Amino acid sequence: MTWLITGGAGYIGAHVARAMAEAGERVVALDDLSSGVADRLPPGIPLVQGSSLDGDLLKRVLAEHAVTGVVHLAARKQVGESVAEPTRYYQENVGGLATLLEAVAGAGVRRFVFSSSAAVYGNPDADPITEDTACAPMSPYGETKLAGEWLVRAAGRAHGIATVCLRYFNVAGAASPELADTGVFNIIPMVFDRLTRGEAPRIFGDDYPTPDGTAVRDYLHVCDLAEAHLAAARRLTGGASGDLTVNIGSGRGVSVRELMALVAEVTGDTRQPVVEPRRPGDAPRAVASAALAGEELGWSARREVAEMVESAWRGWRHHHRATGVG
Ligand SMILES: NC(=O)c1ccc[n+]([C@@H]2O[C@H](COP(=O)([O-])OP(=O)(O)OC[C@H]3O[C@@H](n4cnc5c(N)ncnc54)[C@H](O)[C@@H]3O)[C@@H](O)[C@H]2O)c1
Incomplete structure (x- = not known):
């Protein structure tokens, strides 16, 4: 098993990459370093510098590293910026995901974990917020996460990819x-x-x-969140099929x-x-x-x-x- 972790030099991605490597998983990171920091990754985890929008690069990385599962964290994440630059957010967060899923399907990778967000819910009345609570995102950022979930599930069904969408709450x-x-x-x-x-x-x-x-x-400690990714990855390597969309909160x-x-x-x-x-x-x-x-x-x-x-x-x-x- 080798896991590709996109956004692996980011705040959460680096925690996920380390937690998975420490748990014995083989891991390779891909990051365009637009907000990531290469030094967050320890020397044992290879980092490919490049974008989730670069389909040819993705195909190469999936093949060269014999990737068998993907954890996709690479995205723009600032709500205010997404209001000012919605097209960029849709292009990076949804377009980048579509490019990645195409490469994943083409390479025969059958396991996919997606970083979603509690932003998909908007400001619901529900207490607690369950996965059945209606989604009504209040920013283009939240919309890209909801559209991302739809795309992940649709691609999963079309190409036989088992998927998990993790809706993170407030991480620190x-x-x-x-x-x-x-x-x-x-x-x-x-x-x-x-x-x-x-x-x-x-x-x-x-x-x-x-x-x-x-x-x-x-509020959720980022180390707890990293462990949730490991649990999601293990669910998929354990042979789970279909899709799962799940809150990751305390x-x-x-x-x-x-x-x-x-x-x-x-x-x-x-x-x-x-x-x-x-x-x-x-x-x-x-x-x-x-x-x-x-x-x-x-x-x-x-x-x-x-x-x-x-x-x-x-x-x-x-x-x-x-x-x-x-
Ligand atoms: N931080 C939070 O509280 C929070 C909450 C909910 C969801 N999320 C999601 O978690 C993920 C990681 O967030 P983070 O807080 O670590 O942010 P971050 O900005 O630290 O990490 C994102 C990483 O992705 C990289 N990246 C961005 N666009 C890319 C692209 N097109 N191709 C390749 N690499 C690219 C960046 O360089 C960065 O390293 C994001 O998908 C974000 O939407 C974060």
Whole structure:
């Protein structure tokens, strides 16, 4: 078995590649390094630099490395950017996926794991959010993930490829500081960014119908997420056929205030958060049902939120010392 991991030099991809290699899987990474960092991969994992839009390269890589399964993480992932540049997002996220699936089908690869996102749900009322909750993405980014799932399932049916679509909830943390997420797109890096600038963190809305009035979300340690990929890969090597679409979340709700308290504990910065008005479209509560992941993948999140925040902070400090920012 050799697994091709697209986006393998990215934040999540590098964690997945390492976790799979450590578990004894043979792994090769493909990444165009548009936001990835080659050094995230240890020397034992080969990295092919190139794009999921390059069909000829994909065919070559699948053949040369005798690839038998693909974990596809390569994508653009910024919601705001997707609103400004929808055609680029559809081209990279859906076009790149179509090119890859064509190469996969042509090469006779029969196992495919796709990085989807809780963004496919939009802001549903459901609590918890199950895989049957209606999908209504609120950005072109979320649309590309939903269209991606449709395409994965259709190609799977047409070409006899067994598929798993993983809908990740809010991912943070790092296995080691060098592997940290360097972008500032999610709440945890955003809070670190404010603190590093000497500013108080912001809470958007404290009048939601939740126990402390702030919005509740499902946070997942990236190492738990990497283990979910390994579980998905093992399901496919174990002979599973057909398709599976599954939430990858902790199933545990954490409020923004609870998260801020953990950040204060970890950073030692006890500046009081500033409360600002709610942002339009933010749901009071968005927490995964993790039941199906338990049943189908034998997987559940094991790590505490505090551990996730601590490792994210170590990564933030490492990166900011290294770049001299902040
Ligand atoms: N980070 C999150 O919270 C989150 C949540 C849900 C889903 N996801 C999905 O997980 C995946 C990985 O996200 P991440 O957070 O690691 O982001 P990331 O930007 O760190 O990783 C994406 C990687 O893909 C590479 N890449 C992008 N377009 C490419 C292309 N066309 N060809 C080859 N390589 C390409 C980038 O260089 C980068 O290394 C993405 O599909 C993203 O949509 C992430």
